[in-house]
Amino acid sequence: MSSHDFITPAKMARGLGSAKSGTETHIRQRVSAIALIFLVPWFVYSIINAMSGDIVDAQVWAAKPWNAILLILTAGAAFFHMRIGMQVVIEDYIAKTGTKSALLILNSFACIALFVTVALSVLKIWIGAGV
Amino acid sequence: MVQLTLPKGSAPKKGKTWPKPQGATNLRQFRIYRYSPEEGGNPRWDTYWVDMDRAGTMILDVLFYIKNNVDPTLAFRRSCREGVCGSCAMNIAGQNTIACTKGFDELPGGVITIAPLPSQPVVKDLIPDLTSFYAQHAYVQPYLKTVTPDPEKEWKQSEEDREELNGLYECILCASCTTSCPSYWWNGDKYLGPAALLQAYRWLIDSRDEATGERLDDLEDPFKLYRCHTIMNCAQVCPKGLNPAKAIAKIKHMMVERVS
Structure with a gap:
C-alpha cells in the first residue's frame, strides 16, 4: 500500500491551488517571439554577409550604430525567450526537486551571463571603433 | 514528469495467439492489450483472428465478436454504441478514439493493435482508470x-x-x-x-x-x-x-x- 492510497481525487486535482500567475510569462514569451521573427532573419543574413570578409570587416560592420543596437536587441530577445523556454523544458523533464531548482537558477544565471557577455562584446567593438 | 520507461511490471509481453476461426475467408489480425490484476504479472499482447464477414463494421463490433466467439474474458467498456457516451474510448492502431464509431474502412493495413487509453492506470484489459x-x-x-x-x-x-x-x-x-x-x-x-x-x-x-x-x-x-x-x-x-x-x-x- 502506498502513502497516497487515501488521497482523494479531488485533493489531487486541486493540488496546491491556482498560482494566479503565468499570464505575464505567456505574454513575455509571445512578445519576445514576435521580436525574434524580425531580428533572427536580419541576424542570419548579416552574419552570412559578415563571413564573406575578414575579422576587421566584421568589426567595422558591428561597430556601425544600427548594427550594434540590433545585435544587442537580438541577444536580449533571444536569451530572454530562451530562459522561458528552457524553464519549461526543465520543469517537464527533471523530476527531482533539488536538481530542478538548481537547474532553474542556473538557467536564469546562464541566460543573463550570456546576454551581458554579448552586449559588452558589441559595446567594446562599438566604443573601440570610436564612433 | 517525463518518464521514458514504463514502470516496473507495466511493459507488455507477447501473449497468447488464439486460433483462427474455421471456414473464414476474410480474416484480419488484431493484437489486443490484456491485463488482469487478479492474475498478476505483466500485461500481454494477445493475437486474435477475426472473420471480417461476420464481425460487423466497427471496431466495437470486432471486440464483441471476440468476446462472444473467441475469448469471453476480454474486458472493455461500452454503452451507447453510437458515439454519444464516450465509454468505449481506447487506442486503436496507435490513435485514441472511440471504438463504436471507428470503422474498418478507416483502419490502416496490417495488424491492428488495440490498447487502453495511454498514461492512465489500467483496471483491466481495455478499461482505464479515469x-x-x-x-x-x-x-x-x-x-x-x-x-x-x-x-x-x-x-x-x-x-x-x-x-x-x-x-x-x-x-x-x-x-x-x-x-x-x-x-x-x-x-x-x-x-x-x-x-x-x-x-x-x-x-x-x-x-x-x-x-x-x-x-x-x-x-x-x-x-x-x-x-x-x-x-x-x-x-x-x-x-x-x-x-x-x-x-x-x-x-x-x-x-x-x-x-x-
Whole structure:
C-alpha cells in the first residue's frame, strides 16, 4: 500500500491551488517571439554577409550604430525567450526537486551571463571603433 | 514528469495467439492489450483472428465478436454504441478514439493493435482508470454559476450567444484528447488537460454565467492552464471533431485581455 492510497481525487486535482500567475510569462514569451521573427532573419543574413570578409570587416560592420543596437536587441530577445523556454523544458523533464531548482537558477544565471557577455562584446567593438 | 520507461511490471509481453476461426475467408489480425490484476504479472499482447464477414463494421463490433466467439474474458467498456457516451474510448492502431464509431474502412493495413487509453492506470484489459480525469473535470466546475437570484422560469440567452457554445458543448468526456496529450502524460497531476479546459472555456464564454473572473482565477497557473504547448494531438484525435487546443488558446487570450 502506498502513502497516497487515501488521497482523494479531488485533493489531487486541486493540488496546491491556482498560482494566479503565468499570464505575464505567456505574454513575455509571445512578445519576445514576435521580436525574434524580425531580428533572427536580419541576424542570419548579416552574419552570412559578415563571413564573406575578414575579422576587421566584421568589426567595422558591428561597430556601425544600427548594427550594434540590433545585435544587442537580438541577444536580449533571444536569451530572454530562451530562459522561458528552457524553464519549461526543465520543469517537464527533471523530476527531482533539488536538481530542478538548481537547474532553474542556473538557467536564469546562464541566460543573463550570456546576454551581458554579448552586449559588452558589441559595446567594446562599438566604443573601440570610436564612433 | 517525463518518464521514458514504463514502470516496473507495466511493459507488455507477447501473449497468447488464439486460433483462427474455421471456414473464414476474410480474416484480419488484431493484437489486443490484456491485463488482469487478479492474475498478476505483466500485461500481454494477445493475437486474435477475426472473420471480417461476420464481425460487423466497427471496431466495437470486432471486440464483441471476440468476446462472444473467441475469448469471453476480454474486458472493455461500452454503452451507447453510437458515439454519444464516450465509454468505449481506447487506442486503436496507435490513435485514441472511440471504438463504436471507428470503422474498418478507416483502419490502416496490417495488424491492428488495440490498447487502453495511454498514461492512465489500467483496471483491466481495455478499461482505464479515469478517476483523475473526472476529478480534473470537476475542478473546472462545469455548471452554471450565478449571483443574480434565479429567474422565475429560465436563464435566457440570445441565439448569437448560444451559437458561441457550438464546438464546445458536444464533448462526451471520452478522454481521448487528454490521454493523447504529451503535456498531460508528463504533468497529468498538475495540468488539467484538454477535455477539462475545453469545458472550462465552454462555461467561461456562456453569456449566462456570472463567475467568469473566478473561473479565470482558478485556471491561471503555469501548470493547470499554461502547460498546453499547442501540440494539437487533442484536436487530431477528438472523435467528435472538436478543437480543445483552440479553446485553450482562447482562454489564454481572455487571461491576456484582463491584464491589458
